[in-house]
Amino acid sequence: MATQARPGTLRDRLDRIVLYQVYPQSFADADGDGMGDLDGLAARLDHLSWLGVDAVWINPCFVSPMRDAGYDVADFLHIDPRYGGDAAWDRLVAEADARGIAVLLDLVAGHTSDEHDWFRSSADDPADDRYVWSPVAAPGFVPGTGARGQFYKPNFFDFQPGLNFGYARSDPNEPWRQPVDADGPRRNRDALVEIIGHWYDRGAQGFRVDMAASLVKDDPGHVETGRLWADVRARLDARHPGNILISEWGDPARAVPAGFDVDFFLQFGGDDDGAPLKSLWNNGAGTVHEAWEPRVAWADASGEGDAGTFVAAWESVRDAIAAAGSSGIPGLPTANHDFTRLVAGDRTADQVRSALLLALTWPALPSIYYGDEIGMRYVPGLASHEGSSLGPTYERAGSRTPMAWGELPASAAVAHESRYLPQDPDPLRPTVADQLADGDSLLRFVRAAVALRRSDDRLAARAPVEVQSTGAPFVFRRGSLLVALNPSGEPRDVAIDGDALILLGHRARVDAGVLRLDPFGCAVVDLAPVDDGAETTSDPDSTARDSTERNSA
Template sequence: MTSSPPAWLADAVLYQIYPQSFADSDGDGIGDFAGIEQKLDHLAWLGITTIWINPCFTSPFHDAGYDVADFLTVAPRYGTNGDLAALVDSAGRRGIRVLLDLVAGHTSDQHPWFTASAGDPGDHRYIWAPEDLRPPGYQPSPGSRPGWYRPNFFPSQPALNFGYARADPGEPWRLPVDAEGPRANRQALRDIMDHWLALGLAGFRVDMAASLVKDDPGHVETAKLWTELRGWLDGAHPQAVLLSEWGDPGTAVPAGFHGDFFLQFGGDDDGLPLRSLWNNDAGTVSEEWAPARPYFDAEGAGTPQTFLTAWRAATDTIGDAGFAVLPSSNHDFSRLACGPRTAEQLPAAFVFQLTWPTLPAIHYGDEIGMRYLPGLPDHEGSVLGPRYNRAGSRTPMQWDSSTNAGFSTGPADRLYLPLDPDPDRPTVAAQRADETSLIHLVRRLIALRKATPELGASAGVKVLCAGYPLVYVRGSRYVVVVNPGRTPATATLPAEVRCSALEASGVTITDSGDIGAAGFGYGVFEVE
């Protein structure tokens, strides 16, 4: 039985940093650790408590760093291990913890483990099929070893061998989870975590966490693996956390994680919980997914019920063992500001995210309303299909009105990705100078959440109206109203109350309990 999550996690406000695109300190067009360190005062001002940095290890960058060639050394484009240590130390002095992204299920095909395995038929760190039988999707050996290897995602990402849950006479190369190769890989995960936690890191977000054990119905053996690893972590590093990219909190937390993200995929509803909130099929949606009207839709054509049902099922399963994490977007999924969604629609979304009982995770730039940028070229594996280009959510952070929006002093043609060309693009500097801006609202909401435990991840919630508007009570005395549609909407509280507004725009509550919500209105109220 694993222990409860570290106490600090319950109050965390997460902030995802795509390091290539956040801040460039040396003018080479690519963000780096020193650039992140220079912006820590801004993150502290905003109220961020924990940053998650996308993979920053040595890599050929065929998949933007998710193809790791050395788990113990950072990529030179970002700096050195010492620069990362300095960043962690500087963040800690500001009360900010740092999580790294751990790619657990595969490596780059340039990792020394793989090049050794490709030359040694007796090495079972990876999954190899014999020369005379090529299963679908397997790739040819690049070394002297005959046969075919199994990739996890792109061909350049060979799957580490954590074993198979079931044997198959037709695939005699399948190894059980306790075979030598799988045992070595489980130990390697401990060694990698131990190495970085000793540097002061606060934990990890684990990429493709459900992918490790193959042919694993119900993820039973994968859950055993992570539960075993969590038991070690609880003893060796009790304040460290594991968050997963599983997309199914009700499965991932019982499997040993402290928290899991609602994502654009995963779970019984194939990702509908997150996509039903704020996806609008802006270009990072697989052609296999049917476009859906999200609840945060100007036409009022969505429903919050899909998310509410999935959230309730997950949290009833999780109990006090961990948390569901609600991201504003991420490096793989459309930003909040995408497609037809305009800036006036974003405040209500943040009011919901920062007052709902989940851990909030803000994708860099969402707090100022950076938009998903369509039509970009494929860069470091960003394009996954005709309608699925992830680059639009990975563009450079927009800091100010100086050259390259303050992201880099280098020439524009050397930037990691092009900037948003809109002359009216939002910037941190302009919004910090404007008390009515989105960033100030986000900052006030974070401060309110921190000062009011009943608005946090652990307090109860009761939904009073699951439509337009959405009305819910946090704890016993806080009423939240959001109307993502442009059409005014009304609702009625079940009893007469006297409420005072803590943060509101376009929403009123009369003493008789009548709620009026203007289009795109929102409000957080305290019952007197």
């Protein structure tokens, strides 16, 4: 086990941490039943420790009928038996604490399963205003099945009734609209604090909040929703001041001033409906998400894309957060369970080092989706599973396939590959085992990038950035560091003044005042190196092979 000291709370270290997202049913299976579980994750924590991440975010693992893969919660206070129950949670926290890795849970704040006891009680009691009910059929409402005989408002799928947090505006034609300070909305707000506090008391150090912007209805500018989260955050901080809240809002300029420590740029959200992230990755455009119109993305091998849209959005977010006096930061994910991986469509694992290095060197909180560190691909053509399909061309199952561990050494902790979904059928699919044995692998490159991110103050999320170009190559300065990223299939040159040392590079070299990037090359260059006799190297792991390798997975 590679224990790593990480002093201070997560909030203290917010601008330095690296987050890793785990889809628990797909990550690792400890008991061999084919379903990934929390003991499987615990058995693979040495991989995360070796990789160097500070925190792991787990998709919902609470008691659920799993019609939406756990986002339909039937009991917020217990771990589902398929993941090992509450005892498995305690074991996971103990193992993670021993490695200095924080565990974050995923809170579905805006709705429950229709099998939750709250909903069953409300469906039978006309006085229960925990959910939004209408006595008559109304647009967006579906019929309930209880003795109440009314219609309820779902928050996502029809089997996910929306919790009542009130409406920002009243309407005499819609008498079900309660104000945000009515009894039902206040009761639900209190429940959020109780649920999060319960898991904080049991060892969680933060939450990612699903659909965080969806709580208060008809809320222009999400003003009342922002006030709600500011209240929740203040009450939680009174007991757990060092823990963090990350939102799935997709609009950091609004979410972070509302009280979240981090909000991700996402494939949706904001005034431009996710355009910043789409302009970077646009993974598999036109194949899995009808809303992602075909476009040339910065990460495309054509070299015709441009990161200017993303940079402009990030600058706007930075200014909005500063104006609000917030200490929070935006987040930049490599992918997640809701949109396609970096390796998708025609894009290969050989092409994505620049994208991964961007996520790990840009001034934001980086989130690595499980398997992206080895270049797992979005697998097309899978059947819908546990609510993964959101439309005829929006299938999420391909982003949720089992983590590809491969044949790991006997010294590794015992855990099986999940069979929750079919494994990538490509016989050349990447595995952790294969890449551990390859000194030039993507896995070792990502490990070196994580180490650099965590060790160099110039790469902190709140440290300055100066953008020099946004195409291919994308070049920016982080203090005296220069980051140059060439996602294209053509070589690119970057002029460099003075001395330069490549701290981390791939297919990159310095030649007579020029940084030469081969196709898909990238580098982090120190423009003010200390003369200690070190040689320029493009081997990202040449000094990182140590005794932790034998326990790395």
